[in-house]
Every structure is written in structure tokens, then in C-alpha cells.
Amino acid sequence: MSRRLVLADAGLAVIAEEGMRGLTHRAVDRRAGVPPGTTSNYFRTRRDLIVALTERLYRRLTPEDAALVEAAAREPTRDQWVRLMVELVERALAQPALHVALWEIRLEAVRRPELMPVLTELVRGGFRADVAFLHRSRLPGTAHEVRLLHLAINGLILELLTLPDALEVGDWPAIAADLVDRIVYATPGARVPLGDIER
Amino acid sequence: MSRRLVLADAGLAVIAEEGMRGLTHRAVDRRAGVPPGTTSNYFRTRRDLIVALTERLYRRLTPEDAALVEAAAREPTRDQWVRLMVELVERALAQPALHVALWEIRLEAVRRPELMPVLTELVRGGFRADVAFLHRSRLPGTAHEVRLLHLAINGLILELLTLPDALEVGDWPAIAADLVDRIVYATPGARVPLGDIER
Incomplete structure (x- = not known):
């Protein structure tokens, strides 16, 4: 699975546990077990991150x-x-x-x-x-x-x-x-x- | 209007602007312009606060x-x-x-x-x-x-x-x-x- 998908699934897991208020780039890094800054490299803004999560969501549903x-x-x-x-x-x-x-x-x-x-x-x-x-x-x-x-x-x-x-x-x-x-x-x-x- | 209702309306205004992730006792204090700790005195837990907001919501809708x-x-x-x-x-x-x-x-x-x-x-x-x-x-x-x-x-x-x-x-x-x-x-x-x- 590509790094993007791994990060997106980690972001969805963060939302599942903590809701939208837990969703930060750092939280996704931690959840995916990748170095700090990785998620920011792939998804620069919160908007980019949310869009990627939504596309992944749709795919999985x-x-x-x-x-x-x-x-x-x-x-x-x-x-x-x-x-x-x-x-x-x-x-x-x-x-x-x-x-x-x-x-x-x-x-x-x-x-x-x-x-x-x-x-x-x-x-x-x-x-x-x-x-x-x-x-x-x-x-x-x-x-x-x-x-x-x-x-x-x-x-x-x-x-x-x-x-x-x-x-x-x-x-x-x-x-x-x-x-x-x-x-x-x-x-x-x-x-x-x-x-x-x-x- | 009672202090409880003032605080509940302030809490709803916080959610309107920042979503659930902005909802804290301190944020409600600030929004209502009351001393820190006031909201905690009225609504001890996050659950108590959310229940009061929901009752207020229903009344207003x-x-x-x-x-x-x-x-x-x-x-x-x-x-x-x-x-x-x-x-x-x-x-x-x-x-x-x-x-x-x-x-x-x-x-x-x-x-x-x-x-x-x-x-x-x-x-x-x-x-x-x-x-x-x-x-x-x-x-x-x-x-x-x-x-x-x-x-x-x-x-x-x-x-x-x-x-x-x-x-x-x-x-x-x-x-x-x-x-x-x-x-x-x-x-x-x-x-x-x-x-x-x-x-």
C-alpha cells in the first residue's frame, strides 16, 4: 500500500478514536509510526489532509x-x-x-x-x-x-x-x-x- | 436570562465558530465574559456541559x-x-x-x-x-x-x-x-x- 494510503488510514483511525478535534498532522504521524513532518510533506494543509481522508473513506465504503x-x-x-x-x-x-x-x-x-x-x-x-x-x-x-x-x-x-x-x-x-x-x-x-x- | 442559559448560549456560539473541538469549559468562560472556572462550577464535566447545550439547542429549535x-x-x-x-x-x-x-x-x-x-x-x-x-x-x-x-x-x-x-x-x-x-x-x-x- 502506498505511503499516502497508509497515512490516510492512520488519519481515519485518529478520527475514529478522537473525532475531528483529534485530527492534526502530528497525530497522524504518531498513529502511522512515521517521523514527525511526514504527513505535512504529503498533505500540506488541513484541507489537503481532510480531502485525502474523504477520498479514502469513499473508496472504503x-x-x-x-x-x-x-x-x-x-x-x-x-x-x-x-x-x-x-x-x-x-x-x-x-x-x-x-x-x-x-x-x-x-x-x-x-x-x-x-x-x-x-x-x-x-x-x-x-x-x-x-x-x-x-x-x-x-x-x-x-x-x-x-x-x-x-x-x-x-x-x-x-x-x-x-x-x-x-x-x-x-x-x-x-x-x-x-x-x-x-x-x-x-x-x-x-x-x-x-x-x-x-x- | 439565568446564568445557566447565558453559559449554554455561549457554548453554542463556541461550537458554531470552532466546532466540537473548540468546546472547552475555558472557551465558554471566555465567550461568556465570565471569570475562569464559572462554567466548571455550573457544568462539572464535559458530559454535563454537552447535555446542557443540547437541551438549550432543542429549546431554541x-x-x-x-x-x-x-x-x-x-x-x-x-x-x-x-x-x-x-x-x-x-x-x-x-x-x-x-x-x-x-x-x-x-x-x-x-x-x-x-x-x-x-x-x-x-x-x-x-x-x-x-x-x-x-x-x-x-x-x-x-x-x-x-x-x-x-x-x-x-x-x-x-x-x-x-x-x-x-x-x-x-x-x-x-x-x-x-x-x-x-x-x-x-x-x-x-x-x-x-x-x-x-x-
Whole structure:
């Protein structure tokens, strides 16, 4: 693994243990067991460091290409839609610290607007990839419906990771299935087309 | 205003400017312009301080009683459902730093499980109040549907506050209306009843 990746993983471990407030270049040096100044050489500013961590995060939260090819080949049924959402939540729950770090970084962007353009590109890229995957999978749904599910499943993952008992979301696979039924498969009332990222 | 509230508001201002990593008893003393040690006298531990800030946050994000009485008296139509969701998002967007602080505190609870019981009670209390409000308002919907809308609207608010351009959620009033139509008013496919907080 390259030195950059080793440092990025060390930075993610620092965030997992101490939160964003523990994230300094020196802390990453210590965690990676490299000489002081190494992290600064690779990532000059705090912004550079955070961007590298975020790219690494996304990589680690995204399924392998082979798994995506396999998933896209399944029958395009309602159960497959639900399974995709359940797998998404399972990935988050399997690596809670990574997912929490992603949200901590996003919240930090509110105070550090210089992070916003690159984070926006990363999230937007993930969203476009999801829409393209849906298309390849021959599943019903539009980019707008992917967006709505994103919002709701993000909300669900955050509840599960932070305060799982507050809204009683313990039976989350049933909740994920219900969201698919309501957002993708239900007969709508009045619906409004939105956005320009269409499949 | 009581000294406790002055200190809590000062703590929220510290988080707004510097994030959780800036939140120390000394920083709150400085911000409130009180002698060093004052905040420690009122809130002995970091946990005590964070709990007080969270209670204050909730108070500041909740509408006044008079506004709730007025809102509950409106006609229980689909447009009223949508209006309630739009007002909820507007409150968050009007005080973005408060809302961001709430999520930073929730994420901190992942690393500080001693925060979880009291935060769970606060969030659960807000949820129960929302369900009771729905009932008083004679609007259609169950506790489960309030839960689903909570998840999706939380996801929407977080997108709007952190990376508004990533998923193209700029036309958020239409998105909020669409979520109400799909979650409360659409004809469902297979639906599963969930949870024990029922109206």
C-alpha cells in the first residue's frame, strides 16, 4: 500500500478514536509510526489532509467492482431494490467509524467552505454512479427517486449510528423495505419532477 | 436570562465558530465574559456541559407554544402537512449553526456512550411530541409515517446544511412536498407496521 494510503488510514483511525478535534498532522504521524513532518510533506494543509481522508473513506465504503457487476446482473425486482438498500445500510453499520467520520467531515465543511467544492464533487460522483448503476440493473426508478431514497436512507443510517433507540429504528430492514415501497413502487399522489441528473 | 442559559448560549456560539473541538469549559468562560472556572462550577464535566447545550439547542429549535397551538388549529389538509415540513426545514435553515451543533453532538455520542441515554431521551421526547401534535392537528398519518418523514427530512436538512449542491436539493420545498405525498398520501405497495410509539 502506498505511503499516502497508509497515512490516510492512520488519519481515519485518529478520527475514529478522537473525532475531528483529534485530527492534526502530528497525530497522524504518531498513529502511522512515521517521523514527525511526514504527513505535512504529503498533505500540506488541513484541507489537503481532510480531502485525502474523504477520498479514502469513499473508496472504503464503496463495494468492489466485481460485487457491483454481480449485483447489477440480478433480476430487477422489488426484492432486489430492497436488498440493495439493506446492503447499503449493512456496509455503514459494518464500518460505523468510517461513516461517522464522513459526516463529521461534512459538518466541518460548514465552517470551512474551502472544503465544499471537492466534497460536493465526491458526493455528486457517488450519486451519479448510483443512478448509472440503477440504469445498468434495469430497476425501476428515476434519478429523483434515487435522490429521495438517498435522503431517507442517510437519515436512517445516521439514526442507527448515533441514537438507535430514539426513533425506534431497530427493525431497520423493514424500514428500508417500506421506504422502497413508498418511494419507488407506490402509486403517487401529486408528483413533481425535479433536478437535471436523469438516467 | 439565568446564568445557566447565558453559559449554554455561549457554548453554542463556541461550537458554531470552532466546532466540537473548540468546546472547552475555558472557551465558554471566555465567550461568556465570565471569570475562569464559572462554567466548571455550573457544568462539572464535559458530559454535563454537552447535555446542557443540547437541551438549550432543542429549546431554541422548537416553536413557541402559541405557534404550535395556531398550527394545530389549521385545516388538516395535504397542504397543511406540506407546510409543516417546509416550516421545519425553514427553522433549520434559519439557524444552521444550531442544527449543525446538534448533529456534531450526536456524532460525538458515538465515541462517548455516556451521552447516549440523555440524548436518546431528548430526541425521543421530540418525536413523541411530534406524534401528539399530529394527532391534535387531525392530520392523517401514523407514528410510523412520522418516523419515516423524520428520517427523510433529517437527511434533506443535512444535505442542505452541509453540501447543498451535491444531490441538487435546491428546490427543497418541492422535495418536502413530494416526500409527504409518497409517505403519507400515496397508495402503498406492501406496507409493514412498525414500532410501539403509536398515536
